[in-house]
Amino acid sequence: MELEHADPLGAGRRRRVLITGAGGQLGHALRQAFAADDVLALTRADWDVTQPASVDRVQGDVDLVLHTAAWTDVDGAEADPQGAAAVNVAGTAHAAALRAPLVTYSTDYVFDGRKGSPYVESDGPSPSSAYGRTKLHGEAAAGMRAWVIRTSWLFGSTGHNFLRTMLRLGAERDEVAVVDDQRGCPTFAGHLAEATRELVDADLPKGLWHIAADGECTWAEFAEAIFEEAGLHTRVRRISTAELERPAPRPAYSVLRSERADAPRLPHWREGLRACLAELRRDAL
Numbered sequence: 001m002e003l004e005h006a007d008p009l010g011a012g013r014r015r016r017v018l019i020t021g022a023g024g025q026l027g028h029a030l031r032q033a034f035a036a037d038d039v040l041a042l043t044r045a046d047w048d049v050t051q052p053a054s055v056d057r058v059q060g061d062v063d064l065v066l067h068t069a070a071w072t073d074v075d076g077a078e079a080d081p082q083g084a085a086a087v088n089v090a091g092t093a094h095a096a097a098l099r100a101p102l103v104t105y106s107t108d109y110v111f112d113g114r115k116g117s118p119y120v121e122s123d124g125p126s127p128s129s130a131y132g133r134t135k136l137h138g139e140a141a142a143g144m145r146a147w148v149i150r151t152s153w154l155f156g157s158t159g160h161n162f163l164r165t166m167l168r169l170g171a172e173r174d175e176v177a178v179v180d181d182q183r184g185c186p187t188f189a190g191h192l193a194e195a196t197r198e199l200v201d202a203d204l205p206k207g208l209w210h211i212a213a214d215g216e217c218t219w220a221e222f223a224e225a226i227f228e229e230a231g232l233h234t235r236v237r238r239i240s241t242a243e244l245e246r247p248a249p250r251p252a253y254s255v256l257r258s259e260r261a262d263a264p265r266l267p268h269w270r271e272g273l274r275a276c277l278a279e280l281r282r283d284a285l
């Protein structure tokens with residue numbers, strides 16, 4: 001009996017963790033955070049989640065699914081909401097159909113941003129964009145066996161994100177124009193990946209969890225911090241959301257906080273920024 005306790009999966013078998021969207025920024029961070037497990041990291045080329053998984057893709061039993069595959073083009077979703085739903089809703093249902101414990105990721109964009117104080121799990125969602133609506137329906141599609149983690153303003157050392165865009169623009173220009181009337185929590189993918197492991201390893205209850213960086217700022221304030229920490233002298237010209245004329249509305253205030261006493265707490269976004277820059281420097285060596 002004692003042996004069964006020490007080794008719940010049996011005979012020295014490591015936990016088998018399937019990651020969808022493994023080519024994305026969070027997928028990349030999760031591969032690192034779960035490196036001690038037996039990880040099956042599937043990119044879009046390995047499994048297009050708009051289609052049900054086939055046995056040859058999954059290759060045997062799975063103990064945990066980390067579902068990061070998503071349509072994340074917020075403006076593109078306005079032009080093709082059905083395409084976005086095929087990934088964010090049907091794709092999540094297909095991940096749930098694997099019938100293993102599931103972690104799926106959702107967004108601060110399920111809120112309209114009018115509350116003016118931090119959003120907690122019991123606040124009613126009211127998405128104002130097609131992307132937000134598909135992510136909200138995706139939460140429902142995840143089912144009862146899922147941890148649904150809402151997070152915000154993700155950045156990491158790989159993929160397309162605001163930090164990497166600012167580093168590129170900062171190296172090319174003396175000044176960049178950045179929106180200063182949206183407030184949120186820029187969250188380092190590496191910190192979120194560690195918190196995901198904490199949530200799963202502690203076997204905290206399934207359901208909705210808000211997990212985002214501590215602190216809050218506007219995109220312009222985040223850009224200024226990026227330039228400062230990276231040693232760039234680029235100026236930030238503060239502009240309004242309206243000036244950008246983007247197709248999708250964004251919430252003006254989408255700070256996420258958890259009202260759950262046992263929720264994993266993330267470091268301040270500035271610490272996330274420093275950790276990400278350190279990772280980028282290491283990768284460049």
Ligand SMILES: NC(=O)c1ccc[n+]([C@@H]2O[C@H](COP(=O)([O-])OP(=O)(O)OC[C@H]3O[C@@H](n4cnc5c(N)ncnc54)[C@H](OP(=O)(O)O)[C@@H]3O)[C@@H](O)[C@H]2O)c1
Pocket residue numbers: 020021022023024025026027043044045047048049050067068069070071072087091105106107108135151152153154155159160
């Ligand atoms: N980025 C943010 O600011 C943010 C904020 C809040 C929540 N989230 C959520 O966090 C999760 C991870 O986001 P992320 O920032 O890591 O996104 P990401 O970097 O855009 O990665 C998403 C991955 O999903 C893949 N993908 C797209 N369509 C697919 C399909 N049909 N089948 C399989 N894979 C597909 C993409 O592949 P391709 O590269 O080939 O397109 C990409 O590798 C998502 O659920 C997202 O909605 C993100």
